[in-house]
Amino acid sequence: MSKTGTAIARGPAALTKRGGRRWRLFRGNLDMYLLLLPGIVFLLLFKYTPMYGVVIAFQDFNIFSGISGSEWVGMDQFQKLIHSGDFIQVLVNTLLISLYKIVLLFPIPIVIALLLNEVRKMFFKRTIQTIIYLPHFLSWVIISGLFVTILSPTGGLVNEMIQAFGGHPVSFLTDNHFFRSVVVFTAGWKEIGWNAIVFIAAVAGIDQEQYEAAAIDGAGRIRQMISITLPGIMATIVLMFILRIGSLLEAGTEQILTMYNPLVYKSGDVIGTYVYRMGLGQQDYSFSTAVGLFNSAVGFLLIVMGNMLSRKFLQRSIW
Amino acid sequence: MRSKTIGDRALDTFIYVVLVCMGLMTLLPFANVLSKSVSQEWAIVSGKVGIYPIGFQLDTMRYVVTNHQFLHSLYISGLVTVIGTLGSLLVTAMTAYPLSKRELPGMGVLIVLFIFTMMFNGGIIPNYLLIRQLHLIDNLGALILPVLVSVFNMLVIKSYFESLPVSLEESAKLEGARNYTILFRIVLPLSGPVLATIGLFYAVYYWNDYFNPMIYINSTSLKPLQLYLQDIVMNADTSSLNQSADDLMNVPAEGVRAATVIASTIPILLVYPFLQKYFIKGVLIGSVKG
Numbered sequence: 001m002s003k004t005g006t007a008i009a010r011g012p013a014a015l016t017k018r019g020g021r022r023w024r025l026f027r028g029n030l031d032m033y034l035l036l037l038p039g040i041v042f043l044l045l046f047k048y049t050p051m052y053g054v055v056i057a058f059q060d061f062n063i064f065s066g067i068s069g070s071e072w073v074g075m076d077q078f079q080k081l082i083h084s085g086d087f088i089q090v091l092v093n094t095l096l097i098s099l100y101k102i103v104l105l106f107p108i109p110i111v112i113a114l115l116l117n118e119v120r121k122m123f124f125k126r127t128i129q130t131i132i133y134l135p136h137f138l139s140w141v142i143i144s145g146l147f148v149t150i151l152s153p154t155g156g157l158v159n160e161m162i163q164a165f166g167g168h169p170v171s172f173l174t175d176n177h178f179f180r181s182v183v184v185f186t187a188g189w190k191e192i193g194w195n196a197i198v199f200i201a202a203v204a205g206i207d208q209e210q211y212e213a214a215a216i217d218g219a220g221r222i223r224q225m226i227s228i229t230l231p232g233i234m235a236t237i238v239l240m241f242i243l244r245i246g247s248l249l250e251a252g253t254e255q256i257l258t259m260y261n262p263l264v265y266k267s268g269d270v271i272g273t274y275v276y277r278m279g280l281g282q283q284d285y286s287f288s289t290a291v292g293l294f295n296s297a298v299g300f301l302l303i304v305m306g307n308m309l310s311r312k313f314l315q316r317s318i319w
Numbered sequence: 320m321r322s323k324t325i326g327d328r329a330l331d332t333f334i335y336v337v338l339v340c341m342g343l344m345t346l347l348p349f350a351n352v353l354s355k356s357v358s359q360e361w362a363i364v365s366g367k368v369g370i371y372p373i374g375f376q377l378d379t380m381r382y383v384v385t386n387h388q389f390l391h392s393l394y395i396s397g398l399v400t401v402i403g404t405l406g407s408l409l410v411t412a413m414t415a416y417p418l419s420k421r422e423l424p425g426m427g428v429l430i431v432l433f434i435f436t437m438m439f440n441g442g443i444i445p446n447y448l449l450i451r452q453l454h455l456i457d458n459l460g461a462l463i464l465p466v467l468v469s470v471f472n473m474l475v476i477k478s479y480f481e482s483l484p485v486s487l488e489e490s491a492k493l494e495g496a497r498n499y500t501i502l503f504r505i506v507l508p509l510s511g512p513v514l515a516t517i518g519l520f521y522a523v524y525y526w527n528d529y530f531n532p533m534i535y536i537n538s539t540s541l542k543p544l545q546l547y548l549q550d551i552v553m554n555a556d557t558s559s560l561n562q563s564a565d566d567l568m569n570v571p572a573e574g575v576r577a578a579t580v581i582a583s584t585i586p587i588l589l590v591y592p593f594l595q596k597y598f599i600k601g602v603l604i605g606s607v608k609g
Contacts, residue, residue: 031498046446140527154366
């Protein structure tokens with residue numbers, strides 16, 4: 001405690017009372033700031049330095065000259081981006097895959113939560129949960145490995161079934177008509193069970209007395225599901241939906257990287273994979289950074305807007 | 320309980336059928352690939368293998384799991400996962416603890432700086448150029464350092480710290496204990512469950528990470544399991560198995576692919592009971608505390 005006394009004596013001459021208290025807190029807890037050191041170094045080096053690095057989107061970046069030695073070209077990269085047919089196709093693919101995923105996959109976990117809530121046999125309920133959560137823990141590479149095998153045109157399970165019903169085998173992973181569907185289906189296969197957890201917890205939080213009252217009034221189970229359970233978890237549904245919209249431009253970069261090939265670039269190339277191909281494949285650093293910056297900026301706007309909506313309708317902030 | 324009506328029974332039947340179908344849909348790909356991994360190659364390519372093996376054999380599996388490259392990539396993945404998880408837990412807790420003391424000057428600003436990185440990031444290319452500048456290409460550090468602290472995980476630990484009773488910390492402080500002593504001797508020992516949850520979050524991330532190794536690792540001797548597996552799966556590139564032409568004739572590509580996928584799934588299956596227990600808690604902490 002004597003240390004803090006000298007701290008005040010040495011502190012800036014015109015200390016306000018509040019400033020003095022803050023200074024004391026700072027001096028008295030220097031080791032707290034020491035604990036923060038690795039975290040702050042990490043934050044500045046691996047989070048904020050790359051943010052500064054996006055300035056190469058406004059340059060014609062040359063890897064040997066670095067940021068300071070490269071020529072500034074203003075908005076040229078973005079001009080190129082707008083006029084690039086590739087980019088438009090990539091943006092369309094991203095939005096299509098992402099919207100399919102939201103429209104088709106967002107409601108299923110809610111339905112799972114509603115159905116599981118009706119199951120009274122605990123053993124059955126736990127077994128189903130254990131099974132449908134599992135794929136979440138497997139890497140995309142493993143999932144791709146599983147589906148490459150069962151979708152294979154030579155001896156794959158799905159194509160054997162198609163042929164058994166008299167159809168022709170389909171090369172799902174190299175056909176532009178099917179690739180997006182495969183991406184959406186496998187994403188659902190991996191995550192719908194896991195995504196149900198939040199809704200299952202929300203259902204468990206509903207006051208049981210409401211059900212008893214409804215049963216006395218003669219409401220059947222479907223009626224109760226629609227009039228009690230669903231409204232009871234509506235806030236969670238809206239919040240999850242807002243969060244989901246925030247990642248609209250993330251159509252599943254890692255997933256698609258493990259599944260696609262040049263034959264399906266036309267339907268499957270999304271912003272993330274395009275940035276990777278242009279930047280690291282063709283070393284067009286400035287252009288791909290511009291694409292990445294477009295992606296980050298739109299993502300940022302979506303999250304900020306989502307938070308505003310959440311504050312307005314749910315009276316709570318996302319963060 | 321009142322007796323069940325016919326409508327109730329029909330509803331129950333419907334619900335059970337739907338849920339059982341979902342369970343089977345989840346298990347089917349595993350059953351099929353597992354069967355293929357222990358079947359004869361001719362049966363696989365002719366499409367005879369469904370959900371049970373045809374011509375049961377363990378040679379393919381034995382070949383895959385004794386393969387030098389496979390074992391080496393398993394070792395690399397294990398190394399990155401263990402070191403990464405321990406490092407991440409340590410630095411995340413060290414960061415979360417001071418940030419949980421809102422009254423200290425500067426903490427409010429720092430939290431905002433951390434949260435901002437959840438909403439906006441530099442993107443793939445600036446990150447790559449940074450790693451290159453730091454000479455971390457083809458260095459396992461590139462798989463750990465850039466992802467050392469997950470801000471989401473840090474916020475979960477921070478809110479857990481905030482929920483601990485302050486009386487213990489205060490009495491230790493009166494006895495003259497320094498903050499780091501309080502963190503390591505009092506706070507962390509009280510945080511077992513949350514550290515286990517977050518530790519598993521990190522471990523699964525490091526184990527399953529494919530993107531960072533793909534970008535930062537070129538050398539075959541540093542390839543983690545996911546990269547090795549991707550080579551086998553996508554390219555059906557049996558040359559990465561380092562075998563002689565003789566072996567190529569005997570070791571079938573389809574069977575090897577199936578067996579490699581199964582062998583890579585086993586480590587996750589072994590820890591799955593723990594994962595399920597702690598992860599669900601973590602997801603709920605995260606969604607409740609934002």
